[in-house]
Amino acid sequence: MASTAARKQCIPKVAKVKNKAPTEVQITAEKLLREAKESELELLPRPPQQKITDVEELNNYKLWKRKTFEDNVRKNRTTISNWIKYAQWEESLKEIQRAPSIYERALDVDYRNVTLWLKYAEIEMKNRQVNHACNIWDPAMTTLPRVNQFWYKYTYMEEMLRNVAGSRQVFERGME
Known part of the structure; x- marks a missing residue:
């Protein structure tokens, strides 16, 4: 008897709706999402464009940005995207x-x-550092010999340099 009385006390009472008439304005999920998106756009104004006027200001900006990247890299060493963003930023400069x-x-x-x-070799090829790129492809293919992309890209680079013999040699090494 005591257990049935305890169970009845745990069951919450259902709230009764007083006004069951439909509202004049119906709110849909789509409308809620649209309003949320609009309010989000209103809250986040675009940052102003920064214009650097002299060399000292540019150097200070570079120093600040490098420190930010170095801090990110130090905190999350294994997050490769941080490294790639950092290197691409340096390349853009x-x-x-x-x-x-x-x-x-x-x-x-x-x-x-x-x-x-791949990104490392591509950056060297973009900057026309062919010997450096070759010095990247060789250890890459030695370390990860089953990655076909390395072989294709290295062969393609040799073809672009019109080094047919080198291209064949790379291709034959890849077929072994």
Whole structure:
């Protein structure tokens, strides 16, 4: 008897609706989502465009941005996207020596990441550093010999340089 009385006390009472008439304005899920999106756009104004006027200000900006990237990399060493963003930012500044060194540091963290190898070699090829690119493809293919993309890209690079013999040699090495 005591247990049935306890069960009746645990069951919440159903709230009774007083006004059962339909409202004049019906609210749909679509309308709620649209209003939420509009209010989100209103709350986040676009940041103002920053204009750098002199060399000292540019150097300060670069220093601040590098410190931010270095902090991100230090906190999350294994997050490869942080390394790639950092290197791409350096490349966008035409810092030809800095970007490859970032990729080298990233490869020390995760040498099995295919994207890192590809981006690293591509950055060297974009900057017409053919010997450097070859020096990237060789260890990449030695470390990860089963990644076909490395073989294709290296062969393609040799073909673009009109080095048919080198292209064949790379292709035959890949077929072994």
